[in-house]
Amino acid sequence: MEELRSAMEEHMDQMADLVHKLSAELRSGLRPAYENFIGFFHAIDWKEPWLLGLLGFHFLLLLTTITSRKNLNFQMFLFLLALAGVYLAERLNNLLGKNWKSFAGQNYFDPNGLFLSVLWSGPLLFIAIIILINTLFSLCHLIVRWKRAELRHRARLSRNKQE
Template sequence: MEDLKSAIRDHVDLVSALLEKLSGELRSGFGPAVDNFVGFFHAINWKEPWLICLILFHVTLLLVVIISRRNVNFQLCLSLLSFSGVYLAERINTFLAKNWKSFAGQNYFDPHGLFISVLWSGPLLLLSMLIMVNTLITLCQLIIKWKRAELRHRARLSRDKQD
């Protein structure tokens, strides 16, 4: 019985220590996350030509998504291509880590893939989400048109029956 009580006390102490740690982290707020982001941002040389081209690629892709917002089939293809880019990010990261000296001033491509995730996969996923939201809006508008046409058709049928 005494062993059970001590095990329960140890468990309660462990849970209270975890709660104290969690509350301490919550009290510190977003400060550590902001510090990490600022450190990441300053560690990158944004004037490297390949980084500028990568950013221009994402901006161009965003403009293509916005311009083609009425063409659902084209956007489906864009979405598949962007998901393919995200899927291949690990292989791209490995390839670029081996060949970084030929195009970059420093090796940004760590084994965990943080850099490629933030600057390659992140924007592609955001564009895919934008395409998905646009597709949902288009589908909602299509459902509204279909329902209105159905109601007009029913009204015509009921009018024809009365005549």
């Protein structure tokens, strides 16, 4: 019995040590990510006209997505448009990287495409997720309407059979 207690205490000590190490890594792991984000944010000149235009484009697209939430066909068009924009992001990054001097104060377009992924693809994916969630809610509502109609139809059939 003493051996079992000793083994349990040893196991608990190991688990506590693992939890302590994991929490220490998580705490130190978020600080570099935060510092990288702040550095990224401060490295961008947010007053450049093309960046303001890009942010305005994303805002208008989000507003259009929200206002057209009842029109599923238009929502699917916006969904495909957003996904096409994400698909073409690599080509867009290459094109903008070659011609950045004509519209930007500095070259934001690295070969890995981080800048364009954050400021172009990220918002487009966010809008696509909003459209997807809206479509799922609409489909659930449609299924409920269909099931209610089916139940009403069955009730009418059973009343007609009884008469």
